[in-house]
Each structure stands twice: as C-alpha cells, then as structure tokens.
Amino acid sequence: MSRSWTMHPVAQLSLARIREFIREPEAVFWSYVFPLVMIVSLGLAFRSEPIEAVAVVVQDGERTDELVKVLSASARLVVSSGPAEECRRQLRSGKSELIIVADSTDGTDAYRFVFDPTRPGSVHARDAVNDVLQRSAGRTDPVLTVDDAVTEPGSRYIDFLVPGLIGMGLMGGGIWGVGFGIVDMRIRQLLKRFLGTPMKKPHFIAAIMISRIVFMIPEILIVLIASRLLFGVVNHGSYLIMTLLIVLGAFEFAGIGLLVASRAKTLEAVSGLMNLSMVPMWIASGIFFSPDRFPSFIQPLINVLPLTPLIGAMRRVMQESAGLAQIIPELAIILGWGVVTFFLGLKLFRWE
Amino acid sequence: MTYAIECRQLTKTWPGKPPVEAVRGIDLTIEQGICFGVLGPNGAGKTTTIEICEGLQKATSGEALVLGKSWATHGHEIREQIGVSLQETRLSEKLTVLETLTLFRSFYGSGIDAEDVIARVSLTEKKHSRIKSLSGGQRQRVAVATALVGNPRLLFLDEPTTGLDPQSRRELWRIISEFREAGGTILLTTHYMDEAERLCDRVAIFDKGRILAIDSPRRLIMDLGAEHVVDFTVSGEQAAALPEEFGSNLPGVISARMESERRCLSVGEPHVAIPALLSLIAARNLQLTSLTTRQASLEDVFVHYAGHGLNDETSGGAA
Numbered sequence: 001m002s003r004s005w006t007m008h009p010v011a012q013l014s015l016a017r018i019r020e021f022i023r024e025p026e027a028v029f030w031s032y033v034f035p036l037v038m039i040v041s042l043g044l045a046f047r048s049e050p051i052e053a054v055a056v057v058v059q060d061g062e063r064t065d066e067l068v069k070v071l072s073a074s075a076r077l078v079v080s081s082g083p084a085e086e087c088r089r090q091l092r093s094g095k096s097e098l099i100i101v102a103d104s105t106d107g108t109d110a111y112r113f114v115f116d117p118t119r120p121g122s123v124h125a126r127d128a129v130n131d132v133l134q135r136s137a138g139r140t141d142p143v144l145t146v147d148d149a150v151t152e153p154g155s156r157y158i159d160f161l162v163p164g165l166i167g168m169g170l171m172g173g174g175i176w177g178v179g180f181g182i183v184d185m186r187i188r189q190l191l192k193r194f195l196g197t198p199m200k201k202p203h204f205i206a207a208i209m210i211s212r213i214v215f216m217i218p219e220i221l222i223v224l225i226a227s228r229l230l231f232g233v234v235n236h237g238s239y240l241i242m243t244l245l246i247v248l249g250a251f252e253f254a255g256i257g258l259l260v261a262s263r264a265k266t267l268e269a270v271s272g273l274m275n276l277s278m279v280p281m282w283i284a285s286g287i288f289f290s291p292d293r294f295p296s297f298i299q300p301l302i303n304v305l306p307l308t309p310l311i312g313a314m315r316r317v318m319q320e321s322a323g324l325a326q327i328i329p330e331l332a333i334i335l336g337w338g339v340v341t342f343f344l345g346l347k348l349f350r351w352e
Numbered sequence: 353m354t355y356a357i358e359c360r361q362l363t364k365t366w367p368g369k370p371p372v373e374a375v376r377g378i379d380l381t382i383e384q385g386i387c388f389g390v391l392g393p394n395g396a397g398k399t400t401t402i403e404i405c406e407g408l409q410k411a412t413s414g415e416a417l418v419l420g421k422s423w424a425t426h427g428h429e430i431r432e433q434i435g436v437s438l439q440e441t442r443l444s445e446k447l448t449v450l451e452t453l454t455l456f457r458s459f460y461g462s463g464i465d466a467e468d469v470i471a472r473v474s475l476t477e478k479k480h481s482r483i484k485s486l487s488g489g490q491r492q493r494v495a496v497a498t499a500l501v502g503n504p505r506l507l508f509l510d511e512p513t514t515g516l517d518p519q520s521r522r523e524l525w526r527i528i529s530e531f532r533e534a535g536g537t538i539l540l541t542t543h544y545m546d547e548a549e550r551l552c553d554r555v556a557i558f559d560k561g562r563i564l565a566i567d568s569p570r571r572l573i574m575d576l577g578a579e580h581v582v583d584f585t586v587s588g589e590q591a592a593a594l595p596e597e598f599g600s601n602l603p604g605v606i607s608a609r610m611e612s613e614r615r616c617l618s619v620g621e622p623h624v625a626i627p628a629l630l631s632l633i634a635a636r637n638l639q640l641t642s643l644t645t646r647q648a649s650l651e652d653v654f655v656h657y658a659g660h661g662l663n664d665e666t667s668g669g670a671a
Contacts, residue, residue, distance in 0.1 A: 012458040016447060023446040023482075188442035196406050196436035197502070198428055199459040352408065 009199055013207030017181070018214055031215065035169050035223050039162070042288075043231045046157040053078045054125045057096040059087045063109070067102055074132045077125075091115070097125035155319075158231045162223065163314035164287035167249065169219050171281060171307050174253025175260060175274050177215065178208055182261035183270040186350070195351040205258070205346065212254045213247060220246055237317035241324055245317065248331065249310045252338040256306060258345035281307040286315075309333040354420030356506050356537040357382040357405055362414035364400050374400040376561035377414070382554075384505070387528065387538040389548040389569075391650065392558030398541040399439055399510055401558070405539065406436050406508050419506060432461055435499030439510040439541075445484035449475055449494055452483060453501050460502035473497045473527055489520025496527060507531055509540040513547060525551060545650035557654055564657035572653045578606040578618035581652055582625060582645050585613055588638035602628040609655065618652060619645075 005011055022028060058067050058081040071079045080096070090096040091114065099114035111133060115122035185191050194204065227233035235242060260277060264270035284291055284298075285307035294302060302308055309330035316322035324331075357380065364375040375397045382388045390398045403409040405416050407423045407430060416423065418430045443452055453466035464472075470479050473493040483491060492512060499507055509528070513521040528551055532538055542548055548555050549569045556566040565572060573579060586594070599617050600608035604625035606618045619625045622645050633640050 007454075007458050009458045012455045016444060016451065016455050019451065020444055020446045189438055189440055190442065190444070192408060193436070193438055193441045193443075193498070194459075195408055196431070196434075196438070196508075197456065197459040198431040198461070 009203045010206050010210065013199075013204055014210045014214070017207060017211035021211070021215060031173065032219055032222055035165060035219060036226055038165055039223060039226050040230065042161055042165075043158045043227065046161070047231075054098075054121060054128060055080070055090075055096045056098040056100060056125050056129055057082060057087045057090050059084050059099055059101045061102055062104065063102045067100065067111075070136045071100070071129065071132055073136075074128070076128050077132065087114075097121040098129060100129060156231075158227065159233055159319060160290075160315065161288070162227045162233050163318055164311050166220055166223055166246070166314060167285070167307055167311035168282070168287045169223065170216065170246065170249040170310065171253050171278060173216060173219065174212060174250055174255075175257045175278060177212055178254045178257025179261040179264075179270050179274050180267070181208070182258065183264050183267055186261075186265065186352070187267070189352075191351045201346075201349075208258070209251060209254050213250050216246065216250045235318045237319075237321040238323070241317050241322075241327075242314065245310065245314055245327075245331075245334075248334050248338065252306055252310070252334050252341075255338045255341035255345060259341040259348070260345075262345045262348040263350055281305050284308070286311050304333055306334070306337040353384060355381050355417070356384045356386075356419060357388075357539060358417040358420075359401070359405070360415050362401065362404060362416060363412045364397075364404065364409065365412045373561055375404070375411075378561075378563055380556060380563065380566070382537065382539060384537045385532070385535055386553040387532045387540065387551050389552035389555040390539065390541040390558055391543065391545065391548050391555050391654065392541075393543060395560075396558040397561040398558050402508055402510055402539060402541055406434065407431065408436075432502065433505045435502055435504035435507045437495045437499040437507075437509045437512060439514075441495060443483050443491070443494060443498070446482055448480050448482050449486075449497075450479040452494060453497055456498040457501045463502040464500065466501060469497045469501045472500065472530070474523065487520075489516050489523065492516060492520065492524060493527070496524065500531070504536070506537045506539070509538065511541055511543070513542070513544065521547070545654070549650055555650065557650075557657055559654075559658040565653070569650055572650065573648050576606075576618065576648055576653060576656055578620050578652075579648050580619045580622045580645055581648050582617040582619050582622060582629065582643070583614055584617075584629070584643040585615065585641045586633060586638040587641050588636075590636060591638055594638075599629055599632065602632065604628070607656075616652075618648065618656075 006015075053076055055078045056071065058064055058071070058079060060081060060083050064081055068079050068081050071077050080090075082090070087096070087099040091099055097115065097119065101112040101114065103110045103112050113126050113129065115126055117123060182191075224233075224235070256277060257274075260273045261270055264273060281287075284294060284302045285305050287307075291299070291302045291308060313322070313327040313330035313334075316327060359378050359380040362375055362378040362380075363373070366372040366374060378397075378401060380401075390402065392398050400409065404411050405418060407418075407427055419433055421430050423430060447455070449470060450466055453469055457463055457466050457469075467476075467479070470476055473496060475490060475493055475497070478486065478490060483494065486494065496509065496512060499509070507528075512528070513524050516524070525547070528538060528540070538551075540551070552569060554566065554568055555572065557564045557572070567575070596610045597608050598615065599605060602617075602625055604619055604621040604623075605628075606620060608615065608617050610616070617625065617629070626643075626645070630640070
C-alpha cells in the first residue's frame with residue numbers, strides 16, 4: 001500500500017502539535033504579541049536622543065551665587081543649590097550627579113567635586129563642570145576640534161536590542177514550548193500510550209523539532225518586520241546566515257527543553273528547572289546589554305552559555321555583516337549544546 | 353497454535369522501604385480467540401501484569417511471551433499486532449476524533465482506515481468534534497478505537513468501563529464482543545464481576561499479586577458447590593450481638609458471611625435453607641427486615657477464595 005507523506009508519523013505528530021498550538025488562542029496571542037510589545041516599548045524607551053543636560057548641585061557657602069551663575073550659562077548643565085545635607089540627599093537619590101563645593105585653601109579659590117566615580121553620569125558631569133569652570137577662568141584650547149554629528153541606523157540601542165530579543169524568543173519558546181509540552185503529555189499518560197504503539201521514538205522527537213521551528217517562524221518575522229517598520233532596523237548581513245542561526249538556535253533550545261523535561265513528573269518540577277536554566281542567560285547573555293559589562297574573570301563562563309554565542313553571532317551578522325567564517329566559534333558552541341543536550345535528553349527520557 | 357499470552361513466574365517488585373511486591377509469581381496462558389478477564393480489587397496487581405504484557409513495564413523476573421514472541425527481541429513486531437487502551441489516558445482535547453485516529457493509524461504499518469474504525473465504535477456523527485466536547489463514554493470509545501486502528505490480533509483493555517454509565521458500558525461491551533466474534537483475542541481487567549461474567553470466556557481472580565483461581569465464570573461459580581445466595585437483614589434487641597457465622601449450621605447452607613449490615617448465606621438448596629432460617633429467626637425473637645435470593649456470582653467466588661470482599665481496602669501492593 002502506498003501512503004502519502006501526510007500519513008507519515010512525523011507529519012501526523014507535527015500536525016497534531018501544530019493544531020494543538022493554534023487551537024489555543026491565548027498561547028498564540030502571547031507568543032506573538034509579547035515580542036511585539038517588547039520591541040515597541042523598549043524601542044521607545046531607549047530611542048536615540050541627544051544627551052540630556054546633566055543635573056548638578058552647588059553646596060551653599062562662599063561664592064555660591066557667582067558659581068551658580070557661571071555654571072548656568074552652560075546648556076549642558078542644570079544647576080541648583082542647597083545646604084550640605086540636601087546636596088548629599090540629591091546625590092544619593094540620583095537627582096543630581098555631582099556636588100560642587102567652593103573652597104578657599106591657602107587663600108586661593110578652589111573647587112571640590114563630590115561624586116561617585118563608578119557612575120557614568122557623575123563622571124560626565126565632573127568633566128563638564130570642570131570644563132566650564134576652566135574656560136570661564138580663561139583657559140583656551142590649544143588644538144582646534146570640530147564635531148561632526150551623525151546618527152546611523154545600526155549603531156543605535158534598538159539595533160543592538162533586536163538580535164537580543166530574537167535570541168530571547170528562541171530560548172523561551174524552545175525551553176518552555178518543548179519542556180512544558182513533553183511534561184504535559186507525560187502527565188496525561190499520552191507518552192505511555194504512544195509507547196504502546198509501534199511509533200518510533202526518533203519520529204516523535206523529530207516532530208517536536210519541526211513543530212518548534214514552525215512556531216518560531218511567525219514570531220521572528222513579527223520582530224524583524226515590526227522593528228524595521230517602526231524603527232528602521234535593517235539586517236546588514238546575509239539573510240541566509242541569519243536563517244541558519246535561527247534554525248540552529250531553535251534546535252539548540254529544543255534540545256535543552258528536551259533535557260529539562262526528560263525526567264520531570266510534574267509541571268512544578270519542570271517550571272523550576274526551566275527557570276533555573278534560563279535565569280543566568282536572561283541576565284548574562286546580552287539580551288538587553290553587552291555581556292562585556294561583567295567582570296573579565298567570568299567572561300569565559302558567560303561566553304559558553306547557550307544563548308550568548310547565538311545573540312553575539314546574530315548581532316555581528318546584522319550589524320557588521322559578518323560572514324560564516326567569522327562566526328565559526330559561535331556556531332560550534334550552539335551546535336555543541338544542541339547535540340549534547342539532545343542525546344543526553346533522549347538517553348534520560350522517561351515515557352511513563 | 354501459539355498462545356496469545358504466556359507468562360511464566362512473572363514477578364514485579366518496586367524498590368523501597370519496604371519493597372512493594374506488586375506481582376508475586378504469576379503463571380498464565382491465554383489461548384487465541386477468547387476474551388480473558390483479570391479480576392480483582394485495586395492493588396491486586398492487575399494493571400502491573402497487563403502492563404508487563406503490553407511491554408510498558410519490565411518484569412523483575414520471569415517472562416511474558418506475546419503471540420509467541422519475546423519483548424526482549426521482537427518488541428516492534430509485537431506492537432504492530434496488539435492494541436492497547438490504558439486505564440487512564442487523556443488524549444489531546446483540542447484534536448478531533450478523526451484527527452486523533454488518523455494520528456494513531458499513522459504509527460502502524462497496516463491497519464484499519466480511521467473512518468472505518470470510527471464507524472465501528474459508532475462515533476461517525478462525532479468524527480469532526482474535538483475530544484474536549486465528548487462525554488466520558490464517548491472518550492472511552494475513542495480510546496478503544498485508538499487500540500483497534502492498527503487492526504490488532506490481541507487487544508488489551510485496562511478497566512475499560514470504570515466510571516461509565518450503564519448505557520456506555522453496554523456500548524463498549526458490544527464493541528468488545530464484536531472484536532472477539534471476528535476472531536480477536538482480548539485481555540481485559542475489571543473489578544466489575546457482572547462485566548466479567550458477561551464478556552469473558554475465562555477469568556483469573558487476582559489478589560495481592562497472586563492468581564487465586566482461573567477458569568470459566570460458570571465453572572468457578574459451580575465449583576463453589578453453592579449456586580445460590582440468600583441475603584437477609586434482621587433487627588431486634590439481640591441483632592447486633594449475632595455472630596458473623598449466624599445461620600451457617602442450618603441445613604442446605606454451606607457458609608455464611610456479613611457484608612456490612614447484610615448477611616449472606618451460600619446455599620445449595622434454597623427450599624431447605626430458607627424455612628430453616630425463618631424458624632431460627634423466630635426462635636431468637638428477631639424480626640426479619642429483608643430477604644432476597646439470587647444466583648451466586650463471581651463476587652461470591654472472589655470472597656470464597658480471597659476471604660474478603662472485592663471492595664474491601666484490605667489488599668496491599670500497587671494498583
């Protein structure tokens with residue numbers, strides 16, 4: 001008897017997963033609307049604007065009025081003044097970045113800057129205030145510099161964010177979708193029921209991967225199209241390489257989802273394991289900010305987390321047009337995670 | 353002819369403190385073409401035994417051959433020839449009946465068309481309905497249909513009618529009888545004695561991981577030597593103080609037992625036993641509040657062998 005491909009177990013199992021997904025309107029809504037909300041809200045929150053004027057506060061004392069007048073003349077500064085206690089409070093709460101105290105040591109006028117050197121805004125304020133004070137006292141610049149301002153798509157925060165959000169979607173969708181789905185089928189005794197048929201286990205696993213990739217496509221298209229239409233985010237690199245990365249990423253996280261769900265008997269247990277596996281990547285893998293910000297001694301660890309190379313490689317392709325040869329190390333790590341978790345997950349897998 | 357099922361010294365022990373011996377050495381042969389019932393209370397080892405035969409659990413020791421083949425070497429071939437319905441499977445609620453059966457059909461190299469198997473369980477009108485919208489009895493028929501769709505030679509049904517209304521139970525009995533009349537073999541577990549009497553050619557009575565008796569329902573009842581049961585209740589000042597064996601010495605009575613308030617006498621000759629019983633009750637100054645006679649059932653057989661009622665929670669071991 002010849003059977004059409006639609007009667008192949010892999011096609012039937014994939015179809016069953018896809019039907020179950022699209023017949024759950026809430027699941028569809030959240031998987032596709034959530035990334036859209038993220039793009040819009042974060043794109044708006046971090047839209048590129050000229051650096052705002054920085055708030056500084058002058059501590060009441062000698063020459064306060066004169067000092068406030070000099071500093072207020074600069075468009076880069078918002079100046080207020082107050083007693084010492086109030087100044088401290090403003091610095092602590094972040095309302096002001098810097099306290100300026102006028103001193104007279106040894107009879108000469110001097111200024112003391114009180115600030116936290118680990119706060120980028122404070123360091124910026126200190127330099128700006130210092131610059132204004134020096135110029136007003138008569139400093140001249142020995143070298144001529146010219147500012148030539150540009151705002152280029154590709155270098156904005158939203159350009160940085162889009163690959164991060166795609167990576168986050170692949171991670172969440174893979175681990176949640178596969179992990180939760182499998183444990184649910186185990187609880188319903190459906191896995192055990194399948195075990196009582198001649199169904200081949202690799203067919204079941206293949207169907208999980210295929211349905212995962214099918215669910216992924218609209219989610220990623222929504223992110224790419226929305227960010228392009230709303231914020232002009234473009235892919236400067238190869239779409240083929242991006243597609244490869246996305247498929248490998250979906251595979252990698254489906255493997256992790258499979259491993260996480262291989263033994264769990266309850267939804268609570270698998271939820272805990274999924275969160276445990278995802279939290280380090282949410283924090284450190286560079287979804288919202290560069291992982292370079294973490295201390296150098298943990299960089300090697302961050303770099304081998306499953307999500308870090310995926311987001312890193314997508315950023316380099318989208319922003320720097322990186323070719324396949326330049327992202328080989330990242331590809332190797334992604335593939336490594338996928339293959340290892342996959343085989344481990346299959347080996348540990350419990351059908352009952 | 354090969355046996356449908358052949359179990360030799362099957363045991364299953366769950367590790368733990370103390371270890372739970374769910375199955376304690378079972379020998380069982382089931383010929384092809386019959387309906388074989390496994391009877392017993394919860395925890396008797398019925399499900400464990402059937403799941404070992406279905407290849408879903410591994411025996412701790414002993415062997416189970418299915419259609420003459422061993423699970424260790426011919427698992428895939430066995431699965432192609434058996435149909436399984438578990439005690440509790442929640443099929444995907446969002447799939448329709450037809451989609452569910454098409455899915456299961458795809459697992460088998462040969463089998464029955466999904467539409468045909470749906471007709472066989474009388475669900476043609478519901479074939480485009482989602483499982484979610486079906487009643488308990490209809491869901492159970494879908495579950496049985498998933499077991500039939502591979503056109504099996506041997507059908508395993510684990511408590512197929514538990515919790516169903518009488519009409520749904522009769523509908524399932526019809527499906528089971530038709531499968532057997534077409535030459536199929538059935539192994540079913542149940543704790544309904546009437547179901548076993550009605551459907552099964554042979555039954556095995558399980559309790560605490562062992563087989564107490566195997567025979568046809570008719571023979572098992574006849575072997576009791578008491579084909580009738582007299583059930584009665586009494587009231588009066590001394591009623592509560594009467595011993596359980598009250599009435600066992602009367603002529604024609606073989607044994608006596610109590611089921612909560614009700615007293616049951618196993619009786620060979622009711623026309624001798626009942627007048628004697630009435631005289632005894634009158635002599636003791638008791639009032640007879642109810643009296644019925646009935647044919648002995650497998651329930652009575654079970655009590656005879658196990659020494660306790662089917663629904664008493666005295667049986668140990670895993671379900």
